[in-house]
Amino acid sequence: MPTTDVAVVGGGIVGTCAAIELQRRGRAVTIVERNEPGAGTAAGSAGYLAYDDIFPIPSPAIVAGLPRMLFDRNGPLVVQTTYLPHLAGWGLRFIAAARPSVIRRSIAALAPMNRLASKAHEDLAARAGAQRYLVRESVFHVFRTEASLETASKLIPTLEREGFDVTVMDRDTLQALEPAIRNGVAGAISFPNSHRCTSPGRYGAALAEYFRGQGGSVIRGNAQALEAFGGGWIVRADGEELLAPRVVVATGAWSRALLAPLGYTVPLESARGYNLMLAEPGVAPSRTLLFEEDHFCATPMEEGLRLAGTVEFAGLEAPPNFYRSDMLYDIARGYLPDLQRDPATRWMGHRPSLPDSLPVIGELPQHPGIIAAFGHERRGLMQSAVTAQCVADLVERKPPPIDLAPFRIDRF
Template sequence: MTAPTETLDIAIIGGGIIGICAAASLAEAGRKVTIFDRTGICEETSSGNAAAFAFSDVLPLAHKGMMRQLPKWLADPLGPLSIPPAYLPKLLPWLIRFWRAGAPRKYEASLAAQAGMMKLAEAEWMGLLDRSGTRSMLREDGSLELYESEAEFRAGLPGWAARERFGIGFRHVEGEELAALQPGLSPRFVKGTFVPGWKTVADPKLLGKAVWAYAEGLGARFEKARIERVTTDRDGATLMLADGTTRQARHLVVAAGAWSHLLARQLGDRIPLETERGYNTTLPTTAFDVKRQLIFSGHGFVITPLETGLRVGGAVELGGIERPPNYNRSKALLQKAQKFLPGLDPSGGREWMGFRPSLPDSVPVIGHAPGSRSVVYAFGHGHLGLTQAAATGRLIRELVLGQTPPIDLAPFSPQRF
């Protein structure tokens, strides 16, 4: 084993959007940052998401609507939520925590934490887009959530009432107004909810790489490496790489998405992270003229118009990080999209699967490792990694610099489990 040649100031494990925004925020503060990732910058889960800045998406996954739909969804192996039977025994402890997170007291706490985080996220992203010269990648077209029946619409009303409490604007639409918001919709959709403040980006991978270029211009560095092990002592952290070399760092940020809990366990912290495997197909831009992000909540997927194509994806497969992809799921979503948008051209698509790091209460872990002030955890954002990345980057900076964060971090504590 070769001796390290230098002690790094700040090492970040994970080149996804959380790590990128953390690097940018720390580099803006004049700190020397090195990101380690096994593949590259914004090459894995952050590259293929649905491209939404979902600042109004404050409802925890374990809300009543989802719990009510669970049995129906699980009965369909290609439905909005699936669990491979062989994985169920391993998943059971997480599912029990997920079910408990739906209790009214815990639900309200998670809702309030997410609402505060989203307010910060919007402000931080707008600032970062301006500073990094990426504001042109922002799209402010709103979103349209669609319902196939009056009953489905009414079942969603409590969720909209909860959003209204936090000042999130929306309006319910039908008839000609619904048709104008998205021409060519199937008549099976009788109502919709339009959220004018919903934002998307031109392409999440291109945005991530552009923000990284900004961080790099401020001195941030990237090293392609697989981190096999981490340890800590009073001087900071030691990273052991797959090639047998080591790196010393005064501060370590663990932002490795769905793999983060494996690194946390090496430091003695057991955090109940699971992996929501999401699937999509990105079609050519000519596939259909989609005006804004369309949300089919009853089916658990969205359609997003990107600069680089039309992305049809979502759904959740709770299946860990080792099972091979089941692309029948992306095919099933595409078949539904054809029914919902008659005239959609399904040819020429690229299939993709990514790993969303998910915690039972839908609230990420952001805070110091219990055993070391040198280590900051920042993972478990579920569907909201892109949305909350700039806020998380700001919070990581405050934690590393020993400053007071702009929101209460108690709900995000790694020790809450």
């Protein structure tokens, strides 16, 4: 049976970054991935490395707005009616996570991680020769109404206390810097120290190529089971077997199925998101614009302008509802009236989401040697390189750079 030092199951952005970091530390690594490594959900993401995103989604305001939001077909969050019964447990935990004490704990867990994420990505990209895909620049969070801008501004002291720079700008300043925004905005909050990924797909592909170039192995297959064997683990994937003393489970939104036979019932859901890639958009914003009230981003990329966002709960199997991609164009035109649609491509992907907005990172309590790294929700591209460092430390049994207690698999 083939063996390796570390089997990384799932070659999305989290698994690929972890594999590279483990390689750097001298381990022989095999990625087990059913598709192409580096081409997971992040490839269709908004490409915004939002280090400032230290706030979990559950909050009293979101919970209060849920009943109205859920059934608005054009709203930023929808639940497919037939999927509602499957979401009950997750939903109750989401509501429980909206308590102020839990929110404070989540911020205290996310902020140190995000503070390390920027350098972790710069180092990783430099090592892999993929720096051209990361541009350090400001991101503007754009607000339609004064009231929303004012509400969001109340979070600035928390951000500053946690070490994140923030600037508020009025409508005139915003429009002078981004003349494509012509309609109905009140102003913006700028986060100057962000990264924009100029092509998340090509970035992931470059990282995967680097991994292979450094001697990394890939097994193309669907991992069905992890079985204990001689102090290590056998990964079974489409008739192939691989034996490893350490296994990293980085299968994103699909991780629940792989871990259930081991006895872990993780409240993991897919928060499905959509993008619309406009090859000839007719407008040229110079940075990522995040339209706060409508919960989507417009990011300039090598391939054009990508509109990306919205959340849909419909599980892993339901076919995409590309109306969610199309509606992004209509909403975006409300801000960018000269925006051109065609030619355009539509995409749907699965954000791996836990009810408290925190990922799972850590060794499985009952299964030493298996390390979980999934559930990064809307921050997976941003947090992948720092997660990789945590995973590698766990493999080496060294203290990780952040406290991983809030990310335990058995916290629910």
